[in-house]
Amino acid sequence: MFAALGATPAAAGAATGGVESVGGVKGVGGVGGVGRVARPPRGVTLRARPASVSLGRRTVSTWAYGESLPGPRIDATAGGVVRARLVNDLPAPTTVHWHGIRIDPRMDGAPGYTQQPTRPGGTFDYVFEVPDPGTYFYHSHVGMQNDRGLYGPLIVEDPREPLGYDEEFTVLLDDWLDGVSGTPDDALRRLNASTEHDDTLRSDLLGGVVGELRHPYHLVNGRTPDAPAVFISRPGRLVRFRVINAAADTPFRVALGGHRIAITHTDGFPCRPVTVDTFLIGMGERYDFLVRLGPGAFPLVAEAEGKRARAFAVVRTTKLASTPNRNVRLPELNGRILTYADLEARDSDELPRPARRVTVTLGMRPSGNEWTMNDRLANDPMRLRVERGETIRIVLDNQSPMWHPMHLHGHTFQLRGTGWGGPRKDTVNVKPRERLNIDVQADNPGEWMFHCHNLYHQEQGMMGTFGYGPQPPGLGHSTHGNQGGQGGQGSRSDRGGRGGNGTPAGHAGQGVHGGRAGHGGQDTRGGRDGDGGHAGRGGDGGRGDGARGGQGGAGSHGASRPDKPAERPTSRRHRREADH
Numbered sequence: 001m002f003a004a005l006g007a008t009p010a011a012a013g014a015a016t017g018g019v020e021s022v023g024g025v026k027g028v029g030g031v032g033g034v035g036r037v038a039r040p041p042r043g044v045t046l047r048a049r050p051a052s053v054s055l056g057r058r059t060v061s062t063w064a065y066g067e068s069l070p071g072p073r074i075d076a077t078a079g080g081v082v083r084a085r086l087v088n089d090l091p092a093p094t095t096v097h098w099h100g101i102r103i104d105p106r107m108d109g110a111p112g113y114t115q116q117p118t119r120p121g122g123t124f125d126y127v128f129e130v131p132d133p134g135t136y137f138y139h140s141h142v143g144m145q146n147d148r149g150l151y152g153p154l155i156v157e158d159p160r161e162p163l164g165y166d167e168e169f170t171v172l173l174d175d176w177l178d179g180v181s182g183t184p185d186d187a188l189r190r191l192n193a194s195t196e197h198d199d200t201l202r203s204d205l206l207g208g209v210v211g212e213l214r215h216p217y218h219l220v221n222g223r224t225p226d227a228p229a230v231f232i233s234r235p236g237r238l239v240r241f242r243v244i245n246a247a248a249d250t251p252f253r254v255a256l257g258g259h260r261i262a263i264t265h266t267d268g269f270p271c272r273p274v275t276v277d278t279f280l281i282g283m284g285e286r287y288d289f290l291v292r293l294g295p296g297a298f299p300l301v302a303e304a305e306g307k308r309a310r311a312f313a314v315v316r317t318t319k320l321a322s323t324p325n326r327n328v329r330l331p332e333l334n335g336r337i338l339t340y341a342d343l344e345a346r347d348s349d350e351l352p353r354p355a356r357r358v359t360v361t362l363g364m365r366p367s368g369n370e371w372t373m374n375d376r377l378a379n380d381p382m383r384l385r386v387e388r389g390e391t392i393r394i395v396l397d398n399q400s401p402m403w404h405p406m407h408l409h410g411h412t413f414q415l416r417g418t419g420w421g422g423p424r425k426d427t428v429n430v431k432p433r434e435r436l437n438i439d440v441q442a443d444n445p446g447e448w449m450f451h452c453h454n455l456y457h458q459e460q461g462m463m464g465t466f467g468y469g470p471q472p473p474g475l476g477h478s479t480h481g482n483q484g485g486q487g488g489q490g491s492r493s494d495r496g497g498r499g500g501n502g503t504p505a506g507h508a509g510q511g512v513h514g515g516r517a518g519h520g521g522q523d524t525r526g527g528r529d530g531d532g533g534h535a536g537r538g539g540d541g542g543r544g545d546g547a548r549g550g551q552g553g554a555g556s557h558g559a560s561r562p563d564k565p566a567e568r569p570t571s572r573r574h575r576r577e578a579d580h
């Protein structure tokens with residue numbers, strides 16, 4: 001049940017194998033290890049640290065997991081367990097959030113909600129089941145850290161994958177400014193000091209102004225368009241692309257030159273396949289598509305919607321074809337574009353009909369730089385209280401002048417209209433003046449973050465909670481930097497199973513999301529106990545699958561190397577060897 005990456009059981013050794021040592025399987029870049037048989041990984045170490053990373057032509061100073069951008073691909077199998085040790089070598093506290101996973105709340109990396117951030121010099125062992133297959137990612141959830149290099153893909157395989165395809169690639173999209181035009185915290189300070197919005201960043205598709213700022217670069221798998229990532233395949237292959245938008249402020253319009261594509265999943269969950277030319281992906285969303293590749297070399301373009309800039313990569317199936325121009329005009333980008341109304345959940349993923357509804361109004365304060373949920377800011381957040389087991393309809397009513405990609409932690413809701421059983425998702429774009437219904441089944445008790453995935457909006461207040469089950473004692477979100485409660489919050493690697501776990505005791509009642517101008521970005525510290533992640537034990541999870549038991553549930557892969565941009569596929573049938 002814990003099988004992942006084809007790992008054999010009973011690998012010995014500490015859980016600190018590190019991404020470096022278990023690389024060499026295959027992955028986003030996978031260059032180093034193609035054809036070699038790696039030792040079965042016992043887990044992955046994510047060492048968050050200041051690093052110099054290459055974006056292709058340019059090297060920047062940033063914060064990253066190890067030396068790679070994106071962080072290592074972590075693979076798991078549905079029903080299995082992911083083990084990841086965070087080692088914090090940053091000069092600031094940090095956490096890892098496993099975006100989209102129906103996770104044990106104590107492993108959710110939500111600072112001030114279910115765990116204290118891990119202090120500089122500290123470690124935290126994330127150990128959790130991954131119940132649902134699909135395309136996910138992980139990222140820091142502290143302040144502006146996610147707009148640095150602290151993100152990577154998390155792919156959960158379906159042991160009974162119904163789709164037949166030959167190979168797959170992971171495509172991480174990002175907007176980048178760190179080390180080029182200051183830091184993300186600098187950018188937030190500038191935004192907080194201003195009440196204006198850049199009216200030149202506009203998209204009809206998103207109903208007006210699309211973003212807060214222009215990032216100097218847009219990346220595919222950590223690379224700029226002038227030194228693009230290259231995905232190598234063969235003509236005639238049926239390929240699955242897993243596209244993840246890890247950007248802070250940029251929606252992308254994605255197309256593959258010369259091809260129509262079949263959308264098969266969004267936010268990890270399958271949908272009835274839809275053939276389109278292009279699709280829009282908001283921050284935090286994921287889309288998987290299938291395409292049968294023709295012969296040649298094709299531009300994979302992710303246009304920064306409304307920003308007149310793009311991320312760019314190359315899909316190559318023949319050696320001799322000339323590389324497409326990175327500024328090429330793609331008719332597909334103006335072809336048939338996917339809409340939410342095109343997407344339908346599988347019958348088996350339909351949620352029960354909701355018995356009641358609540359409205360969440362998305363708003364902007366007259367200041368222009370504070371974003372609200374039901375007129376509340378993050379420092380005194382909106383709290384939706386629900387009953388365990390119920391299905392509730394949340395009407396997202398956007399009364400603000402900008403679109404918002406709204407993300408709910410710990411659940412996958414269903415987008416529903418009249419007579420329409422829309423897709424299961426965990427992140428949904430809501431345009432200005434739009435009302436969208438999302439139905440949520442309360443099947444994973446906890447106190448969950450519910451927020452805009454525009455990182456700048458999140459930090460400017462657009463953060464609420466969705467909670468049920470026993471409320472963690474001391475939960476409170478006082479103003480930024482205050483620390484209430486105490487740090488004795490549990491949940492580390494020695495928990496067992498998820499069912500029946502109590503809520504962690506001694507929750508840190510600290511407000512890490514002061515929504516207002518001028519707060520200090522990622523400095524959420526407040527933990528006074530030696531190591532934010534490890535004080536105390538939570539709940540009654542019992543022991544069992546701690547750092548010692550069982551076999552590796554998560555593997556990792558080296559990411560693309562600066563000096564060797566070719567992206568090797570992950571073959572479904574031959575996971576350990578390159579077949580070209």
Ligand SMILES: [Cu+2]
Pocket residue numbers: 371403404405452453454457458462
């Ligand atoms: Cu927003």
